[in-house]
Amino acid sequence: MATVGKNGIKIxxxxxxxxxxxxxxxxxxxxxxxxxxSVVPVKRSHSVCAQGGINGAVNTKGEGDSTAEHFDDTVxxxxxxxxxxxxxxxxxxxxxxxxxxxxxxxxxSRTKEGLLDFRRFGGTKHHRTxxxxxxxxxxxxxxxxxxVRRHEAGGKVQKYEGWEMMSLVLDDHQVCRGLVAMDLKTxxxxxxxxxxVIMATGGPGLIFxxxxxxxxxxxxxxxxxxxxxxxxxxxxxxxxxxTSIPGEDKLxxxxxxxxxxxxxxxxxxxxxxxxxxxxxxxRERWYFLEEKYPAxxxxxxxxxxxxxxxxxxxxxxxxxxxxxxxxxLTHIPAETLDRKLGAILEIYEMFVGDDPRHVPMRIFPGxxxxxxxLWVDFEQRTNIPGLLAAGECDYSIHGANRLGANSLxxxxxxxxxAAPAAIEFAKNVERNGADSSALYEQELKLxxxxxxxxxxxxxxxxxxxxxxxxxxxxTDNVTVVRYNDKLKETDNKxxxxxxxxxxxxxxxxxxxxxxxxPHARHLWNMLQLARVxxxxxxxxxxxxxxxxxPDFPDRDDENFLKTTIAEYSGEGPVISYEAVDSSxxxxxxxxxxxxxxxxxxxAAGAKGSTLPPKDGAPQVLSQDTEQKPKDLSGPAVWNQxxxxxxxxxxxxxxxxxxxxxxxxxxxxxxxxx
Amino acid sequence: xxxxxxxxxxxxxxxxxxxxxxxRRRENTDAAQYWETFEIPYRPNLNIISCLMEIQKxxxxxxxxxxTPPVWNMNCLEQVxxxxxxxxxxxxxxxxxxxxxxxxxxxxxxxxxxxxxVRDLIVDRSQMFDHLKRVHAWIEIDGTHxxxxxxxxxxxxxxxxYAYSRCMTCGCCLExxxxxxxxxxxxxxxxxxxxxxxxxxxxxxxxxxxxxxxMGDDGITNCGNAQNCVRVCPMSxxxxxxxxxxxxxxxxxxxxxxxxR
Ligand SMILES: Cc1cc2nc3c(=O)[nH]c(=O)nc-3n(C[C@H](O)[C@H](O)[C@H](O)COP(=O)(O)OP(=O)(O)OC[C@H]3O[C@@H](n4cnc5c(N)ncnc54)[C@H](O)[C@@H]3O)c2cc1C
Ligand code: SF4
Numbered sequence: 001m002a003t004v005g006k007n008g009i010k011i012x013x014x015x016x017x018x019x020x021x022x023x024x025x026x027x028x029x030x031x032x033x034x035x036x037x038s039v040v041p042v043k044r045s046h047s048v049c050a051q052g053g054i055n056g057a058v059n060t061k062g063e064g065d066s067t068a069e070h071f072d073d074t075v076x077x078x079x080x081x082x083x084x085x086x087x088x089x090x091x092x093x094x095x096x097x098x099x100x101x102x103x104x105x106x107x108x109s110r111t112k113e114g115l116l117d118f119r120r121f122g123g124t125k126h127h128r129t130x131x132x133x134x135x136x137x138x139x140x141x142x143x144x145x146x147x148v149r150r151h152e153a154g155g156k157v158q159k160y161e162g163w164e165m166m167s168l169v170l171d172d173h174q175v176c177r178g179l180v181a182m183d184l185k186t187x188x189x190x191x192x193x194x195x196x197v198i199m200a201t202g203g204p205g206l207i208f209x210x211x212x213x214x215x216x217x218x219x220x221x222x223x224x225x226x227x228x229x230x231x232x233x234x235x236x237x238x239x240x241x242x243t244s245i246p247g248e249d250k251l252x253x254x255x256x257x258x259x260x261x262x263x264x265x266x267x268x269x270x271x272x273x274x275x276x277x278x279x280x281x282x283r284e285r286w287y288f289l290e291e292k293y294p295a296x297x298x299x300x301x302x303x304x305x306x307x308x309x310x311x312x313x314x315x316x317x318x319x320x321x322x323x324x325x326x327x328x329l330t331h332i333p334a335e336t337l338d339r340k341l342g343a344i345l346e347i348y349e350m351f352v353g354d355d356p357r358h359v360p361m362r363i364f365p366g367x368x369x370x371x372x373x374l375w376v377d378f379e380q381r382t383n384i385p386g387l388l389a390a391g392e393c394d395y396s397i398h399g400a401n402r403l404g405a406n407s408l409x410x411x412x413x414x415x416x417x418a419a420p421a422a423i424e425f426a427k428n429v430e431r432n433g434a435d436s437s438a439l440y441e442q443e444l445k446l447x448x449x450x451x452x453x454x455x456x457x458x459x460x461x462x463x464x465x466x467x468x469x470x471x472x473x474x475t476d477n478v479t480v481v482r483y484n485d486k487l488k489e490t491d492n493k494x495x496x497x498x499x500x501x502x503x504x505x506x507x508x509x510x511x512x513x514x515x516x517x518p519h520a521r522h523l524w525n526m527l528q529l530a531r532v533x534x535x536x537x538x539x540x541x542x543x544x545x546x547x548x549x550p551d552f553p554d555r556d557d558e559n560f561l562k563t564t565i566a567e568y569s570g571e572g573p574v575i576s577y578e579a580v581d582s583s584x585x586x587x588x589x590x591x592x593x594x595x596x597x598x599x600x601x602x603a604a605g606a607k608g609s610t611l612p613p614k615d616g617a618p619q620v621l622s623q624d625t626e627q628k629p630k631d632l633s634g635p636a637v638w639n640q641x642x643x644x645x646x647x648x649x650x651x652x653x654x655x656x657x658x659x660x661x662x663x664x665x666x667x668x669x670x671x672x673x
Numbered sequence: 674x675x676x677x678x679x680x681x682x683x684x685x686x687x688x689x690x691x692x693x694x695x696x697r698r699r700e701n702t703d704a705a706q707y708w709e710t711f712e713i714p715y716r717p718n719l720n721i722i723s724c725l726m727e728i729q730k731x732x733x734x735x736x737x738x739x740x741t742p743p744v745w746n747m748n749c750l751e752q753v754x755x756x757x758x759x760x761x762x763x764x765x766x767x768x769x770x771x772x773x774x775x776x777x778x779x780x781x782x783x784x785x786x787x788x789x790x791v792r793d794l795i796v797d798r799s800q801m802f803d804h805l806k807r808v809h810a811w812i813e814i815d816g817t818h819x820x821x822x823x824x825x826x827x828x829x830x831x832x833x834x835y836a837y838s839r840c841m842t843c844g845c846c847l848e849x850x851x852x853x854x855x856x857x858x859x860x861x862x863x864x865x866x867x868x869x870x871x872x873x874x875x876x877x878x879x880x881x882x883x884x885x886x887x888m889g890d891d892g893i894t895n896c897g898n899a900q901n902c903v904r905v906c907p908m909s910x911x912x913x914x915x916x917x918x919x920x921x922x923x924x925x926x927x928x929x930x931x932x933x934r
Contacts, residue, residue: 025817026817029817040746041802044748044749044754044841099819099820103812104812105811105838106838107831107832107834107835107838109828110826110827111828113825114825114828132838138753147814149806149811153809161799248716248719249720249723352718353774462730464726464729507732508742512701513701513793513795516742
């Protein structure tokens with residue numbers, strides 16, 4: 001274990017992606033100790049997959065970009081479901097985050113003057129995305145990995161790579177006192193004490209079988225927290241990326257930067273046209289995004305692009321009638337493509353065998369990102385005192401839909417906010433007696449029993465086939481287009497799978513470094529989380545961001561401008577709702593067929609409530625639009641806006657029920673499912 | 674509506690109805706290695722990972738013997754995390770990007786030989802991460818507080834650094850290097866990282882610490898110039914160039930270090 005730092009504080013960070021490493025770096029820098037857990041060596045975390053870039057309004061192109069504009073784009077893109085104060089704080093910290101990475105040596109692409117270069121991404125009209133070739137996530141993750149290694153060499157960080165967190169250790173007052181983890185080589189389980197635990201375990205893509213996510217992105221760890229009492233928020237908001245490359249083992253992402261650099265989406269105008277793409281003349285091609293959304297063209301936000309592509313294929317207008325459309329870069333000089341998109345084009349070439357510089361790519365939407373995640377307050381604290389969350393595994397920032405290149409920045413921001421909040425908690429938490437060793441032994445025993453039961457269990461069900469079945473049902477019914485009857489059927493299916501789970505047998509008699517037992521544990525947790533996603537979708541009778549129901553095609557702010565909260569019970573998730581903090585930007589209709597300032601004007605005109613914006617300035621009601629990046633120690637802006645609801649006192653050990661009550665009292669409609 | 678995988682790859686081998694895969698297995702660190710052969714149905718566009726997943730679902734050998742499922746490491750499946758590296762038909766590479774249509778059958782899969790073999794196709798590469806510690810593969814920033822942007826840089830220098838910064842610690846270069854054998858030579862991967870940081874304007878300021886990391890008995894002078902490393906590096910990192918440049922740096926450092934004494 002890491003040598004205990006000043007005040008004897010030790011914090012466990014679970015996950016070594018961008019969010020986890022950002023938090024670990026901050027805690028170690030503050031002089032405290034970190035135990036860092038990760039299934040894979042942290043340098044191999046899923047964050048390496050991010051290709052496109054990281055957002056921050058630095059305005060190097062003189063387009064009048066500002067952090068306020070970034071904030072407005074983020075909230076508008078998220079269809080107003082995000083709590084606004086943390087989103088604002090993130091956008092304000094973003095330029096400083098990019099600068100910090102620059103100082104840590106990330107080889108960001110440069111302008112002629114030697115300054116950071118920025119590109120355009122979906123859902124904005126500004127060049128706001130810093131990028132390092134086409135492997136930005138890899139470069140950012142490595143920069144943090146290097147700094148954390150430096151702290152590891154200095155004795156502040158102890159890594160547990162190849163260890164999987166299985167459950168939390170909670171005391172009698174539901175305060176988090178540590179965790180139980182399993183060594184994936186020996187299958188040995190151990191309980192670890194911690195003064196606070198930060199979850200940074202990434203997204204749950206594998207619930208959908210094949211997705212663009214890495215293989216460790218099962219959501220299993222957060223599902224374990226949920227089953228121990230942590231609230232899970234907005235689970236139904238799953239982003240399906242418009243452009244992925246269908247494969248046997250996974251869906252490989254074709255980054256949005258391909259469209260950012262001028263890639264055009266089209267299909268032949270004639271149904272079932274089987275000519276080679278190059279021999280189809282311009283006028284016989286249907287550039288459907290450009291036609292329907294003249295203001296944003298191919299760079300409409302993801303949910304819209306996805307739905308349009310999906311619909312085109314449903315109408316059998318896909319290439320050759322199949323589930324495929326073209327993403328075309330062939331009009332751009334190969335040299336430019338190599339310089340700006342080299343790495344992602346190589347991926348296509350490597351896995352498909354065609355050269356996208358000369359042949360248009362064939363793509364189809366794929367499950368990509370979860371906007372939902374563990375419920376956290378504005379300081380990344382979950383409802384379980386001592387348990388925090390950051391990165392893709394928390395629900396904050398992105399609302400109903402995430403903008404491209406906003407995730408990396410939100411992961412780092414989340415880590416940077418969680419670290420001081422965890423230290424603060426650790427300083428104040430009562431340690432006497434409550435963390436007796438019996439507590440740890442008890443949880444350890446429970447987890448060991450769970451393993452033993454699975455090892456002994458026998459039956460004719462195959463865990464990998466159950467996983468496939470779950471993935472297919474979830475992909476077919478709980479992604480782009482959702483119908484209530486299908487959602488109900490899916491939940492019934494999930495219940496059936498949960499029932500069949502008791503009849504799976506671990507097909508590996510050699511338990512040393514086995515993949516079978518960990519997968520079985522993941523599968524259970526995925527099934528639980530799949531229900532949260534499905535029932536959240538069933539209950540939300542509106543369309544908003546990534547959540548689309550043809551039977552309820554409009555956004556319904558009156559009933560659903562609310563965060564969905566799922567709480568675990570033996571019978572399944574209990575769903576309730578919590579008000580969204582929209583104190584800074586008034587919700588307005590999201591319409592990407594117009595420029596954003598037009599929608600702002602329309603909203604202002606209709607409601608007569610705010611001044612019309614000047615020159616595309618956003619509808620930010622706050623005065624605070626200064627450009628200077630905030631310092632990186634964590635935001636302070638939201639204090640004045642903090643809603644009582646979220647101001648749960650984490651220093652005290654409230655019971656979960658009491659906290660749940662305070663949520664309902666605060667106006668959240670409580671729909672039991 | 675699920676997506677259909679592409680089916681238009683052009684298989685350049687006679688399409689067999691099945692894929693035959695021989696795997697070099699080991700039960701645990703202390704056990705002996707042995708071979709097992711599997712056969713799975715052929716589909717276009719299979720990669721090695723998909724084959725292993727298929728075998729895992731129902732681990733029966735070609736002769737119908739029930740066996741334990743072979744284990745391997747995988748994560749990103751986009752050849753950027755480096756974890757799924759193994760020796761395929763005698764060549765070290767990532768199994769996610771190894772397409773069956775481009776491989777001769779029977780396909781042989783072996784764990785890398787230069788690292789401790791945990792089980793089947795899984796190896797322990799922690800020595801590579803230890804080397805990164807030894808060569809101080811990081812920039813010594815004063816702190817993470819906001820200090821504005823970093824130094825201005827020429828895009829050409831950035832491009833050169835970018836090439837080195839793509840190293841995913843996969844170990845292919847070490848597996849292929851005739852000199853590398855565990856702890857006798859630090860190897861091209863760490864040396865290229867020294868290059869990456871020594872090229873950076875801030876990194877340069879602590880160059881000496883890094884050079885010392887590659888100057889010991891197991892240091893850079895053990896390179897035998899076989900040039901296998903550049904040939905196998907999946908990220909096309911100019912490893913021999915890095916070795917050349919760092920060799921020069923260490924000689925100068927040795928000279929001046931000696932004068933300074
Ligand atoms: C292909 C692709 C491209 C993308 N491109 C972009 C982009 O250009 N810009 C952008 O902003 N976003 C992008 N995203 C999204 C972004 O990459 C992710 O949302 C982000 O990297 C998530 O980071 P994280 O730190 O939350 O988690 P991850 O990087 O997923 O890390 C999770 C960590 O948790 C660990 N872990 C998981 N479970 C356990 C457990 N039980 N015990 C211990 N450890 C555990 C894992 O080992 C890992 O270290 C992309 C995503 C994909 C899939
Ligand atoms: S230098 Fe190349 S071969 Fe060697 S570890 Fe790095 S990526 Fe792999």
